[in-house]
Every structure is written in C-alpha cells, then in structure tokens.
Amino acid sequence: MPLLVVDRLSKSFGAHRVLNSISLSVDSGDVTCIVGPSGSGKSTLLRCLNRLEVPTDGVVYLDGEPVGLRWRNGKLYEMRPAELAFQRQSMGMVFQGFHLFPHKTALENIIEAPIIVKKKSRAEAIGEARILLEKVGLAEKADAYPHQLSGGQQQRVAIARSLAIKPKLMMFDEPTSALDPELVGEVLGVMRQLAEEGMTMLVVTHEMSFAREVCDRVVFMDDGAIVEEGPPQEVLGRPQHARTRAFLARVLAPG
Amino acid sequence: MRSEADRPSPAIDRSAPIPKPIPLPHPSWWIGGAVIVLLAVLFTWTLVTNRNMKWDIALSYFFNWEILAGLGRTLVLTFLAMIVGLTLGIVIAIMRLSRNPVFQGVSWAWVWFFRGVPPLVQLVFWYNLALLFPRISLGVPFAPPLMSWDTNDLITPFSAAILGLSLTESGYAAEMIRAGIQAVSAGQSEAAASLGMTRGQALRRIIMPQALRILIPPIGNDTISMLKFTSLVSVLALPDLMYSAQMIYSRTYQTIPLLLVVTVWYLVLATILTGLEQLVERRFSYGARAAGIASRSPWRLALFGWLDRKAAS
Numbered sequence: 001m002p003l004l005v006v007d008r009l010s011k012s013f014g015a016h017r018v019l020n021s022i023s024l025s026v027d028s029g030d031v032t033c034i035v036g037p038s039g040s041g042k043s044t045l046l047r048c049l050n051r052l053e054v055p056t057d058g059v060v061y062l063d064g065e066p067v068g069l070r071w072r073n074g075k076l077y078e079m080r081p082a083e084l085a086f087q088r089q090s091m092g093m094v095f096q097g098f099h100l101f102p103h104k105t106a107l108e109n110i111i112e113a114p115i116i117v118k119k120k121s122r123a124e125a126i127g128e129a130r131i132l133l134e135k136v137g138l139a140e141k142a143d144a145y146p147h148q149l150s151g152g153q154q155q156r157v158a159i160a161r162s163l164a165i166k167p168k169l170m171m172f173d174e175p176t177s178a179l180d181p182e183l184v185g186e187v188l189g190v191m192r193q194l195a196e197e198g199m200t201m202l203v204v205t206h207e208m209s210f211a212r213e214v215c216d217r218v219v220f221m222d223d224g225a226i227v228e229e230g231p232p233q234e235v236l237g238r239p240q241h242a243r244t245r246a247f248l249a250r251v252l253a254p255g
Numbered sequence: 256m257r258s259e260a261d262r263p264s265p266a267i268d269r270s271a272p273i274p275k276p277i278p279l280p281h282p283s284w285w286i287g288g289a290v291i292v293l294l295a296v297l298f299t300w301t302l303v304t305n306r307n308m309k310w311d312i313a314l315s316y317f318f319n320w321e322i323l324a325g326l327g328r329t330l331v332l333t334f335l336a337m338i339v340g341l342t343l344g345i346v347i348a349i350m351r352l353s354r355n356p357v358f359q360g361v362s363w364a365w366v367w368f369f370r371g372v373p374p375l376v377q378l379v380f381w382y383n384l385a386l387l388f389p390r391i392s393l394g395v396p397f398a399p400p401l402m403s404w405d406t407n408d409l410i411t412p413f414s415a416a417i418l419g420l421s422l423t424e425s426g427y428a429a430e431m432i433r434a435g436i437q438a439v440s441a442g443q444s445e446a447a448a449s450l451g452m453t454r455g456q457a458l459r460r461i462i463m464p465q466a467l468r469i470l471i472p473p474i475g476n477d478t479i480s481m482l483k484f485t486s487l488v489s490v491l492a493l494p495d496l497m498y499s500a501q502m503i504y505s506r507t508y509q510t511i512p513l514l515l516v517v518t519v520w521y522l523v524l525a526t527i528l529t530g531l532e533q534l535v536e537r538r539f540s541y542g543a544r545a546a547g548i549a550s551r552s553p554w555r556l557a558l559f560g561w562l563d564r565k566a567a568s
Contacts, residue, residue, distance in 0.1 A: 052445050082453050089451035099446035103464050113450035116460055158446075165450055 001064065003028040003200050004049070004169055009058030011041075011048055018044045020224040021058070026169070031201040033211040033232070036221035037247055042204040043096075045221070046173050049202075050091045051084060062090055063168065089117060092162030096174040098154040100146040106133065106157045107142040110164045117165065125164075132160040136190050152183030156190055163194075170194065172203040208251055212236055220244045313512035316503065317519070325499030326520055332413075332485040332495060336420035337478050343421065344428025349458070351433050362429065369426035375487050377419035382491050384410050412491040420484060424477065431473050435466035468539045475532030479525050496520055 002025040011019040019041045026032050034042045047053040049060050051068040059076070060067040068084045069076050079087075101109050110132055111125035120128075133139050136156040146154055155175055162170060172191065176184040188210050195201060195214050205211060211218050211232055218235040220227045222243050228235055239245045302308060316322060350362035369377075385406040392400030439462050447457035489498035500513040507513075 050449060052448060085448070085451050085453045085456075088449060091449070093446075093449035095442060095446065095449075097442055099440075099442040101443065101446070101461055101465075103468065112460065113452065116456055117451045161450070 002026055003063060004202070005061040005064075006045075006049070007059045007061065009045070009048055009060065010056050011044055011053060012056045018224050019048065019055075022221075022224075022226060024219065024226065024229075026200060026202060028168075028200050029198045030216045031195045031199075031203065031214055032217045032219060033215040034202065034204045034219045034221055035206070035208070035211055035247075036227075037250075040221045041224040042221050043173050046093070046171050046202065046204055049171060050088050050093060052093075062087065067091075085117070089113075089165045090168045092165060092167035092170045094155070094158050094162055094170070094172045094175050096177050098146070098151070098158045098178070100154050100158055100161070102146050105143050105145055106138065106149070106160075109146070109157055110161045113161070113165045129160070129164060132163055133157075135163075135193075136160045137186070150183060151179045152186045155179065155187045159187075159190055159194075169200045169202065172201065172205070174204050174206065176205070176207060206251065208236065208248075220247070222247070307511055308515065309509065309512045310515070312509050313515040313519075316500075316509075316513060316516045319503070319516075321494075321499045321503060322496065322516060322520070325494050325496040326524075328494060329482065329485050329496040330524070332416055332420065332488065332493075333478065333482045335417055336424055336485070337474075337481050339417065339421035340424025340477075340481075341428050341432075341474065343425035344432050345463075347425060347429035348432035348436060351429065352436060366426045366429050369422045370430075372423075374419055374423040374484055375490065377423060378415060378487055378491055381418040382410060382412065382415040384415075412488065412493040415491055416485070416488040416493055420481065420488075423484070424481060427477060428474075431470060431477070432466065435470040435473075436462055438469050439465045471532060471536045471539060475528065475535075478532070479528050482524055482528065483521065 004024075004026040006022055006024040009019055009022045010017065022041075022045055024032075034045065036042055044053060048055045049067065051060075054068075059069060065087070066076065067087055068079050070079055070083075071077075100106075101112065104112065107126065107129050110129035111122065114120045114125040114128065115122055130139065130142065133142055136159055138153060138156055138160070141149060141153060141157070144153075146157070149157065159170075159175075175191070176187050179187065184207070188207060191201070191203070191210070192214050203210070203215070213232075215232050217229060218232045219229040220235055220239070220241075220243075227241050227243050228239065235244065236248060239248060303310070347362045347365055350358040351366070353359060372380075388406055390403055391406050391409060392403040394400035394402065436458075443461055443465065444457055447461045448454075452460070485495055486497035488495050489501060492498065494502065497517055500517045504510045504513040
C-alpha cells in the first residue's frame, strides 16, 4: 500500500490548464524527485497535494484517506478547515523561499506548531526542537532570528520546523533554488541524511546530482503532465522520450 | 572650456600624501538658512513680547484643577476611543479579507459610512439618538424584549463621544489593518497552513504579530489624531481639555492665555505619545537589538538614551 496516491489530478487557473490528469504513487520510505522545465507544473502539483491550491479535479490519498475530502455514502464531501489542518500535520512542506517566521527565533520557529497545533508542553517542544537543530547542524543558532542566518541556515531551520510536526511525508519545493551556489550543499546534505533515515520524500528539484544519487524514483514532468518515470538511472541515464532527452541535454550541458 | 587658472593634473605620485579635495561651497544653503533663522527669531520674539499673549496669566492656569481634570478626560477619551476603534477595526479588516461576499459587503459599507461621515456630525447624531430610538431593547426579533433601556439613560455626553470617536476610528483602522495584514507575505500563511495551523491560529500567532509591527507607526499617528479629535466633544458640553478652557475664558475673558495653555498641553501630550510610539516600535522590532540595527532617531536618543544605556549594560 503506497503512502501517497495521486489520482487523475488536474488544476486550472482560469482557462490555463497547469496540471493535466496527473497520477502518481509514492511508497513509504521512498524518495521521489520531480524534475522538469520551469512552468511544467511541478510546484503546483506539490501545492495541490496538501491543498495550498485546491485541485480542479482529482483526489489525493494519504495513507488511503482522501486529503481535504471525505467519502460519505459513496459521495465525496469537502472537509472543514480544521480537519484539513489536522491532515496537513502528516505532510511537511519546505518552500523555495524558506518562509521562516521572522518575528521568532530559530527555536521558536520550530516549537510553534508542536505547542499550538499538537498542544505539547513548552518544555517537551523545546527538548525536541534542540534535537532537531542538532540534526540540521544548527544547535548553536537556536536563539538567532531568521534575518541573522544565511539562506542555507534558514532553509535548514525550515526543514527542522517541518520535521517537528512529525510528518509521514516531507515535500520539498525547489529547496535550494533560492540559495547561493556555495550554500546548496549544506541543505542537500540534510536532505540526504533524512533520506537515509527512511523518511518518505517528494522533492521538486533542479539538482540532477541529488536526483541521481539520492532518489529511488525520478518523475519527469513537462507541460502539466508526467512524461516518464522510473529509477534515476533509467530516466536520467536512458531517457525514452525526446522531451526528457532535450531537457536533460539543456540542464546537463557544460558551462 | 579651460581658463588660465586651470592647469593639467600633476603627475600621479603614490608616495605623496593622499590629496584632499576641497568641498564644493554651497552659498545658497548659508543665505537661505540665515533668512529662515532670522524669520524664526523675529516670529518667536513677537510671540514672547506680545502683551496680548499674557504669558503670566497662561502660566497661572497651566496647572489649574479644571484644566487638569479636562486633561484627564481628554486622555481617557483618547485611549478608550482608540482601544474600541482598533478592536472594531481588526474585526472589520478580517471581514473585508474574508471570502464570504456578505462579510465583504458589510465591512465595505461600514468603512464607507464611518469614514465618510464627519466625526462632529456623528457626535451630535449619537447624542440625539433618543429622538430616533426612544428605547433600546435586547432580545429575539419580533418577540417581547428580554431587556430594555431608556435611550436617554444610555446616551450620556461621554458615551456619545466614545461612540462617535471610536466608530470613526474603526473605519480608518480597518483599512490600515487590512493593508498591514496584506503586507505580510502570502508565504507566511502558507508556511503556517503547511504546519497544520488553522486560519485562526495563523492569524493570531503568525500574521497579526507581524502586521501589528508594521502598523505601530500608523497606530501612533491615529492616536495623536484622536488626541486632537477629542476636542470636538466640546459640542456635547463634555469638559475635556478644550471645553474646560472655553468654560474658563467665557467667565474671565482671558481667551488667548487659555488657548495658549490648551495648545501647550496638546503639544506636551503629542510629544509624550510620539515618544511612547517609538518605545513600542523598538520593543516590537524583533531581533533588532540583537543585531544592533535598531533604528536610531534623534528623538529616541534624547528621550530614551538612558534606556539604551541600561539595555547595553
């Protein structure tokens, strides 16, 4: 039984169809990378999974339960916002722009959801947050505000913040695209470590080396649809479709 | 064009001291500055020496108990009207940002009405509410009322003043707070949502603290405006600072000295409020002190320099 199943998901903004009947499944413990040219709908797909965008059509299942929806008497009903919020606790999300809370320190960013959402005691939340900061290599930055941290450090705090709600699935939306080149490695390092620990991950990325080395599966998207998917050595090494080959030739081109 | 005085540059000599350029003279600054300083001195001189100002009489009324009582009422009115107005403003702002078209419409109309009707008209209107609704009742519509009051018992000059001033403020505050909420990036709401926070939790914990920080200067501005708007309550014969002075000079005919007392008191209060605003702004500037980037203003340095030193030690 896969952890995440996406069933014929479509999304339109007005007349513009961004996602066209996407079907996908992610097994527990797997790392799936979504690659493709800009504007191919990768980020929109991720945002539809936890309903930051409401899909126009199709259903997302997490652990067999529809996300944001509920079956009753053979009909699908929209959930109340509080129920959706509860489901989102199982799906952590890391954004391209970090989106740390600027009025809170690194530690306060991490303990916010455990205290407010999970109703943990402050002491317990702080204890867990310190372990997470240690894990992302920022134990000594607990009391720093986001603006005092580099982009790479901010993104690592953002990863720790998402992990603090103990999600079953971690989604990364181009986590290194906003970083200076020399800071990319530290964020990918944390993600690599998470993958080794068995976290189920769905990663939208332009980092082909990460996709090749860490991912169990690569999904290539173009123009709102999945063109091909499979193990990285297949999709990235012996692409079957002309569009995949053209994309790879562009991103892997020297210089 | 080169005149005789122009010489070609000397050869670059790296062993000589670094040459210092002579700054460009700005004669217009000096002339303009001198004229303005002269005018300011003349103006101050006329104020100080004009016998009609009667500074001695003004001074004798400065701590008059009637004036001080009026000052107290002005302060109470200002703060009550601001607290009620801002609270209403937050509710109206959130309604305007709601996706419910009824909420949007009602809050739009609220802002349109209370920003559009002059506070003076409102004050008189609220004071005369009894002419429109002789009794005010609470209960289920179309059923006998659970509670009922005589409107004249409820509407005193004070309650009419609070109603008129706070409702006007709520219209301005709503627009200001809406802008503040919208100035917090959408990414913040999304990050909060992705952590499983409900919309209410995100507003309370993430969005509003950041919006309020942006809103401190305009709230300070509105508070100072409100301080002055309260002088309108003299039409309700409510003895605030202004009306207390009016009552005194209608007895003593010392119009100018008492207006001077009022002017100085309003300026003193506005100065204190300005200082308070800067203190609050500083408290809310997260991490600014840690990073040493707290905004420095001459005001703050003068008024709160001791606080800086205390914080530093």
